Amino acid sequence: MRAVHYVNQFFAGLGGEDKAETPPTRLDGAVGPGRGLVAEGLEIVGTLACGDDYFAEHEEEALAALIGYLEELAPAVLVAGPAFGSGRYGYACGTLVAAADDRGIPAVAAMHPENPGVDAAGKAYVVPTAVNVAGMRDALPRLARLAAALAEGRDLGGPDEEGYLPRGLRRNYFAERSGAERAIDLLLGKLGGETRTEVGGGLDRVDPPAAVPELSATLVALVTEAGCVPQGNPDRLPSVRAQGWFRYDLNGEQTLAAARYESVHGGFDVTLANEDPNRLVPLDTARELEREGRIGRLHEVFYTTTGNGTPVVTATRFGREIAGELREAGVGAVLLSGT
């Protein structure tokens, strides 16, 4: 199994910080920590090295040169690092394995989980290590094992099983035990003080923006996930699994009158909402507050979609698109309704 190993100038034995400007270079066989990988059974046909500063300052050229070497050597796997807690080195390792992975060359890097290089690695594999070089001996066998598995083209198991960092991907597989049995196990574990999950990582969070400083001088927009549309649903907003969102001009309307608006949401009984759509999008109250000067002005359009059965990734796209328009329009606060 032919492997190529990437290291920085220091681990290549070229020098320390004084050699951090070294451009990409190619060395024969295994060098430095690569010898440890060989001892673990990996065949290293060549080592690529680059100065950390050079890579950071000339990323495009460095990457092009390294990928050029890599394609000449045509290895079964690329191994990078371990970079431990070193930010520049880790970033170079992560960027290189991502680029290799994009070109269909299996690739794995090793570094501390908080190294910025982990993000740079994209969908390539990253083996977690200690924060400094003291973790070398522990890291090399794990790195070699994963590299060998990738080189063989073996189907890899999950992150815990194989010893890599979660990449945010989910894959279907046949479990030997049913969900009920596994859930009971997790529950018993939790009662015993050990909290585990099969679905780690999870959702990203957004820090709440600061409070609106002066609402009486702020443009406020109405947005809803409750499927509110003009009567007759002219744009055919689906009642479930919406593929998009709509923007409707309020045309100075003072209220969402039942004769002119309705909800097509398929996830709840819309009888009460359709008697008075203000129950879903409170235009009448918002206009009142606008007249009283409590809010500066009401945005001239409202945004709507149906929020049921929408995959997270689709809803996120809706949110991003709507947020972009709101920002462009100078909206300073949003009143959003869902059911």
Add this chain to the structure above:
Amino acid sequence: MLAKEIERVGIPAVYVTSLPTVATMIGANRIVRGPAITHPFGLDAGERRRIVERALELLETDVEPNTVWEVDR
């Protein structure tokens, strides 16, 4: 998800919903509990006014993530 993406670009967004648990789970930060799934802003204009005013107050408040406010009945 809409609330989160809108707040991501720096615009405070208050989410009025009768399912604050779900809203918290997906990462909304400013949440006001509405009275019912079928009418998050209440049935009559008086109740609606109380809910909207509460929502506006939340927009005017610096909050911790996943803040949920109730409305007096």
